[in-house]
Amino acid sequence: MNFAIGSSVTLPSGQPARIISLANLFGQDYADIFIEPTGPVQRVLLSELKPRSDPLADLAQGRGEPAPLFFARLIAHVLQSTLTQPGVLSAANFRITPLPHQVLAVDFMLGQFKPRAMIADEVGLGKTIEAAMIFEELKLRRQARRVLIITPAGLTRQWQDELTTKFSEQFMIMDRNMFAALGEMHGKETNLWKVRDQVITSLDFIKPRRIHPELSERERQRREEHNHQVFDNLVHAGWDMVIIDEADKLSKDEDGTETARYKIGEALSEAVPVFLLLTATPHQGKPNKFMYLLSLVDPYGFTRLEDLKPENVSKVVWRTRKRAAIDAQKKPLFKQRITDIYPVDRSGAQYNLERSLYDKVTDYVSTNYNRALGRNDRAFGFLMILFQRMLTSSTQAITDSLEKRLKMLVNWQEELDESDQPKAEQMDFDEQEAFDEDAQAVADLLIDLPGIINRAELSKEILVLGELVNLAKGALKETDSKVAALLNIVDEIRRREGPQTKFLVFTEFIATQKMLKRTLEELGFKVCLINGSMDLNARTLARQEFAGDTQFMVSTDAGGEGVNLQFCHAMVNYDLPWNPMKLEQRIGRLDRIGQAHNVIVLNLIIGETVEQRVRQVLENKLAIIRTQFGEDKLADILSTLQEEFQFDKLYMEAIAKRQAESAALENIGEQIYQRARQILEQDDLLLPQAQAELYAHEQRLVAIPPERLKTMLSGYLSAQGETLNSYARQPDLYYFDLPVGGGKTRYSDVVFDRQRAVENDSLVFLHLNHPLIREIMTKLTDGAKAPVAQLRLRNPGAGTTSEAGSGLLAVYSLGMTSAKGRSQRELIPIFLGSNGQSNPRLARALLELPPESADTVFSPLAPEMLTGLLGQARQAAERVSADRFTAEQLTNAEKIDREREKLEQYYRKQEKAVRLIGIENIRQAKERELFERRRADLDALNLSANLVPDLQLVGLAWVVSS
Secondary structure, eight states: OOOOTTOEEEOTTOOEEEEEEEEEETTEEEEEEEETTTOOEEEEEGGGOEEOOOHHHHHHTTOOOOHHHHHHHHHHHHHHHHTTSSSBOGGGSSSOOOOHHHHHHHHHHHTSSSSEEEEOOOTTSOHHHHHHHHHHHHHHTTSOSSEEEEEOGGGHHHHHHHHHHHHOOOOEEEOHHHHHHHHHHHOTTSOGGGSOSEEEEEHHHHSOOOOOTTSOHHHHHHHHHHIIIIIIHHHTSOOSEEEETTGGGGOOOTTOOOOHHHHHHHHHHHHOSEEEEEOSOSSTTOHHHHHHHHHHHOTTTOSSGGGOOHHHHHHHEEOOOGGGOBOTTSOBSOOOEEEEEEEEOOOSGGGHHHHHHHHHHHHHHHHHHHHHHHTTOHHHHHHHHHHHHHHHHOHHHHHHHHHHHHHHHHHHHHHOOTTOOOOOOOOOOOHHHHHHSOHHHHHHHHTTOOOOOSHHHHHHHHHHHHHHHHHHHHHHTSOOHHHHHHHHHHHHHHHHHOTTOOEEEEOSOHHHHHHHHHHHHHTTOOEEEEOTTSOHHHHHHHHHHHHTTOOEEEEOHHHHTTOOOTTOOEEEESSOOSSHHHHHHHHTTTSSTTOOSOEEEEEEEESSSHHHHHHHHHHHHHHHHHHHHOHHHHHHHHHHHHHHHOHHHHHHHHHHHTOTTSHHHHHHHHHHHHHHHHHHHHHHHHSOOOOOOGGGHHHHBOOOOHHHHHHHHHHHHHHTTOOOEEOSSOTTOEEEEEEETTEEEEEEEEEOOHHHHHHOTTSEEOOTTSHHHHHHHHHHHOOSSOOEEEEEESSOOTTTGGGTOSEEEEEEEEEEEETTSOEEEEEEEEEEETTOOBOHHHHHHHHTOOGGGEEEOOOOOOHHHHHHHHHHHHHHHHHHHHHHHHHHHHHHHHHHHHHHHHHHHHHHHHHHHHTTOOSHHHHHHHHHHHHHHHHHHHHHHHHTTOEEEEEEEEEEEEEEEO
16 A cells, blocks of 8 residues: 555554654654644554545445444534533533532633632532532543542541432542551552542641651651651642642631641642632631632732732632522522520439439549640540540440440459559540541540559549449439430420421430430330441431431431431431531531421530530520521631630530639630631621622533433444333333443443432433443544445425435534643534535534434445535535634633733732842842743743644535435
8 A cells, every 4th residue: 555645544443643754764664643633643664554444435435324323423523522612511410400509610610711719608508519510520521530539537428428429439538547558458669649549538637747856756757657658649649630628727827837738738739730629718707818728729819918809819719608599490599497405404303313423424534634634645635525425415325435444444454463554655646637527436446545554543443433333324224314305305396397207316426326216216216327337328228218207317427427318307416516517517417408498406405514504605605696697607617616716625624624604714705706706707808709690500501412312322232233222111211232342231220311310319320421421432433534324314394404405414523722731622514405505504403313314325426526515515614613713712812811911920029029038149049940930830821822723524424305
């Protein structure tokens, strides 16, 4: 075969290419080829190349594809081009019904020149869904494969469950235990962050540890190892996308001091192209901290407080107000919330043992907590905090834990020789992380801690615990004041709301949970449990049971994460977490999108306790905020308040020091109130941008009609000798066999309609991002030549060839690519009648034609006529393409100019600062460094400036009417 420069060829893989030079070396003929459409250039043996067949010749000689396969290829090209267009595609691909503000949040991120933004929706609006949709959108468009999600420790599982149930995405949670296990498996020299492409981890696990001179050598080595293997390797793991939840925890201090958490954001911001921050309180009432946080998203746009202008902030921050949010029918999303305190009265004689147990256990906890503080034993001190919370949870919970501790100490005492002295080795314990974790899980971890250093202490504690356990067992036999209060609440709500009302009851501890289940079942109620020890399937089954005829669900905090229970509207907090943010998360299981009733929340609280008095002071202050700014605003800032004031510690210090009624506690309450007010008064000032018009969300949705996917699959199967079949009794449910290797894979219970998939999660939902559909699309569009067909329309009517007789349909694909890899593609159909007249409307109609409307014919055609028509079609396609390419170039140039001006402003400010440096050699070094950085940034920007067009023929058909 004689090849020349410019010849169109195909590789053995089927890829189309064009010869750009020929060479003979050492007796072998080689060709340098450009692989179409975007490269690269490579050298291959000439003998490996085959001439690319001529679609026009095939058409003229009556060779072509069956109509179903031809239409399947065209649909695949249409869908491939759709993946590069503006708008939101992912909404139709998963078992979710996205809301207007969620669609617009995704569109906002996609509209950024660089895919970097902050989503600052108020609490409860589904930032997890928005972030997941953005990831799926970029994954769909082949712009993100490796993704890292960073959350507070207590939310890792919630994220994992949400991504699994709603998006069928499998994410691995990387924590200390998983990291250690992978290290054993792969070796310490391996970058373990590269083992999986989709990873969730916690902020406090990955943050760099501080190295300072006071550390022991062993501790120094441990921290250095952590900083290298966990932090450095994470940053250099090649992520395409990073999502950081509750990103307000990242910010620098107001004076600019970098925190360990900020270093995480800064390092990943520089290393990762797609960067998404999620937070309800990005500013925390402090403009400086807000500026530093925004600089992670846009390091060039936010360097001074003067940059915090509404027009600047609105370019990178998306904000939706909760009570302004609407559904697709333009109705408000949220009902009202009715919250009240239900005091537990245990003043009667029947509760004498309960009161005595409370006082004596509190003495025990206070003594040990103060001792732990004196020895800086934070782990043992935290165990005492948990004991105090168990005490107010239930007599059963504290009895079980005291008994377990007593048994552990007695066993230890028996194992000691007379010469032995027990030692309390302090464990590596992150107190901040423990506050975020599930209380039951932390208690299980810490319960065996000794917290003692000599025989005298051991003997004394065994004696005290023996007395406490005996007292607790006595209290278990008497009437339980909290159970009595719970039953009163249940009776009252059932009278008011109806006897079939469902109740969600929350507790922190499994012993309390089991006791409540036993008690309620003895009264004839059906009860299900959900807790952190259950896997996703078990929790899903529990949810289904609760949605059925079960009237009570008793849940722990970890069990309730990610479980949405909108069908229930009555909640009882049997025991209250000391952190009000956790209480807000509990209420969020019911007070969420889709709730049809006002949500009733009743909080049990035991009177005449230190906890009750602390809570009263705090609640009084928070109630003022609630009245002044609203329930939703308060919910937004609770995370920030917990971060700054550590509510858990406030309770414990009041208990340990017996200062629950002191002026000091009142003073702290006032500080919390003033801080909350400061944050909320700054809210509109620092986030003033107007909310986008939510009613316009439908304009941003890209609809993928299910019929298109079904037609594409059917055409592909027909070429494999298979058919897409519907069930006789359910015509919208399908099954088929797919040839794989030497066998077949059966697909049953298949649907293409998202609503059917939402209603029944047991069905196989084939959508645009499904692996099978993506694989078939690739196979249908990877051919080395444009497919050809001769089509006879069965029932031509308005909009088909009846108005033009026979004619040529030529479908072209216009590609526009930048050197930075940005790519956009769209199809340009051209129809020319046999008389040479163009009909654009008809061309578009033929692309939408269902394949059953056409029969395949095979008859020779005049080559000269086809050649002339195809030449005209190419000219028409080039004219249309030129207009679209020019418009896209102008749009791209405007974006580049705005980005270039921002860069120039940034470097002008930096240069001005550098000139103030008094030491000449340092100033000159800084100037050189700044010059190189500026040149590199501008070079990178210039690579995005020039778009390169490409026009390919992807389909050719001769169409005749019957």
